[in-house]
Amino acid sequence: MLKLIQNEWMKLWNKKGTWIMVILLAVMVVGLSGLSKIMEELYDDSAWTEELQQELVQVEEELAAPDLAEDKKIELMERQNEIQQNIEYSIENSKPTSREQTILGTYGMMSLVLLLMIIASAGIVASEFSQGTIKMLLSRPVKRWKILTSKYVTVLLFGSTLTVITYVLSIISAYIFYPAAEGKTIFLYDSEIAVTAVFSESAYLVLLAFIYVVVMSTLAFMIGSVFRSSALAIGVSLFLFFTGSMIVMFLERFEIAKYILFAHDLTQYELGYTVLDGNTMPFSIVILVAYVAIFLTISYTTFIKRDITA
Template sequence: MNRLLPLIQNETLKIWRKKRFYVVILVLLVLIPIFTYAQMKVAENNREKFSDWRNQTLQQINDYQNALSSDRVPEEWKRFRRIAVQQLQYYLDHDVNPTTPDGVTFTRGFMANSVTLFYPLLVLAIASDLISGERTTGTIKMLLTRPVRRWKILLSKWIALTFYVSLIIVASGILCYLIAGAIFGYGGWQMPIFTGFSISGSNVDSTYVHAVPQWLYILMQAGLIWFAQMVVAAIALMVSVLIRSTSASIVTMMAAVIAGTILANMSSSWQSAKYLFSVNINMTGYLAGSPPPIEGMTLGFSLATLTVWAAAALIVSFTVFTKQDILN
C-alpha cells in the first residue's frame, strides 16, 4: 500500500498534465449553453402555443395517437409511441408536469441523453491511450524499470482513471445545473418524478410506479451512468493494453462506441445483440420507463451483462500487461 499511493498520485498527475480534462470541461462549457438556449426557445414556443402544460401534454398525446393510425410509421416506432402515450397519460392523471423547465430538470435530461455517446466519448478522451500513449512516448519503459510489480502499476492507472471518470460525471452535472439554472431557475429538487414503469410489449404496467423527488432520481440516474462509463473505461483500458498504437487504440474504441449507439437503435429483431456492452449502456431508460432496445431486457440483465464485460476486460488487461514484453 505504501508503494501504491505514490503510484496513484503519479498517474493522477500525469493525466492532469496531459490537459485532457481541461478539454473535457471546455467542451462542456461550449455545448451546455447551446443546449440551454435551444431548450429556452422550445419553452418559449410552447408558452406561445399552449396556455398551460396540460394542453401541451394533451397535444403531444394526440400527435402520437395520430401517428399510430398512419401506415407510413414503422411498427417499431408505433410501439414506442404507444408506450409514450400511456406514460404521458399517467402524468396527466396525477397532475404532474413531466417537462417543467428548471435547472434540475434540464440537468436530468442532459445526463439521460448523454449516456450512450457523449459521456463515452468524454471518457475515451481520458482512457483510450492510457497505456498505448506511454508506449509511444517511451515513458512506460522507465516506469517498468522500477522495483514495482506490474499489476500495481496498472492498478494505479485504473484507480486514477476511476477518479477522472467520476469527476467528468460530477462536473457535467454541476455545470448543467449552474448554467441552465441561470436561465430557468435553480428550483425543482423536490418535484416528483415517476419511476417503476414495467414495459411488456406495447403495454405499460403501472402497478409498481411510485414518485420520488427529483434529487433522488438524479442520484439514481448518476449512479447508473457512472457504472456504465466505468465499463467503457475498463474496455478502453484493455484496448490500450492490447494495441500498441495510440491512434489505433483511440479509433478502435470510438468506432465501437459509435457503432454500438447505432446498433442499439436498429437491433430490436437481433436477440443476440443484447449481450453487447454498447446495447446495455443506456440503463437510465429503465428508470424513465423507456422501452429497452430489445424486448425482454431488464435493468438487472443490463447490470449483469456490463459487469461481465468489465470483469473480462480487467482480467485481460492485467493478464496481458503483467506478461507481455513491453521493454522491447
C-alpha cells in the same frame, strides 16, 4: 499503490489536453442548457393545437349525427380519442421547461463524459509507448499489475470528477435558465416524480449512466493497452459507441442480441423502457460486470507478459 495513483493523477493533470477537456465539458454543459432555452422560446406549436381543436369540433359534430352507421361511429370515436391525446400532449409540451426537468435530464449529458473518458482511457497506457517512457516505467521495482491498476483507478477517478462537474454545472445552469416547476410533481417519460425527489432521482440516473461510461472506458483502456495505440482505441471505441444501438437493432431477433454490451445501458430500466424485451436490470448488471472482467483480464494479461523492449 497510493503513491502510484497520486503519480498517475499528477501526470494526467499536467497535460494541457486534460484541462482542455474539462473546459470543453463545462462550456458544453452550460452552453447546451442555454441553447435549449433559446430553442424553446423560438418554438411555438400553438397553431397546431388550434388546428387539432378545430378538427375535434368537426369530429364531435359528425358523431352527433342521428343516422350515423356503427362502423363510422367507431372510426370517429377512435379519431376523437387520438385528437384529444394529441391536444393534451401539445399543451403539456408547450409548457415552459422547468429547472427540475432539466436537472432530471442531466443523465443525457453523460454522453459527453463518455467521449472524454474514452480519450483519457485510450491514452493513459498507449501514450507511454508513443512517448517512449514505457521502458523506464516498467523497469521500476514495482509489479506491473500495480502500475496498470494505478492507471485504471486514475481513469475511474477522472471519470468521477467529470461526472460531478457535469452534475453540478447542470444544476447551476438549470437555476440560471429555467423557472421552478409548477405543482408538486413532474413527468419523466411515463413516470410521475415528486419535485422533492428530483435531486435523488437525477443523481440515481447519473449513477446508472456512469456505470455504462465505466464499461465503455474499460473497453478503450483494454484496446489502448493491447495495441499500444491511443488513436486506434479512441477510433474503435467511438465507432462502437455510435453504432452500438444499430448493431443491437440489427440482431434483436437473435438470441445473441441480449448478450451484446450496447443493449445494457442501465438508465433504460429507470426510464420505463427496454432496448430488448425480456431484459432486466439484474441481468444487465451481470452482463456489464462480465464485460468489465473480460476487458480487464485481457488488459492485465497483455501488459504483464509484454516484453519491455517491445
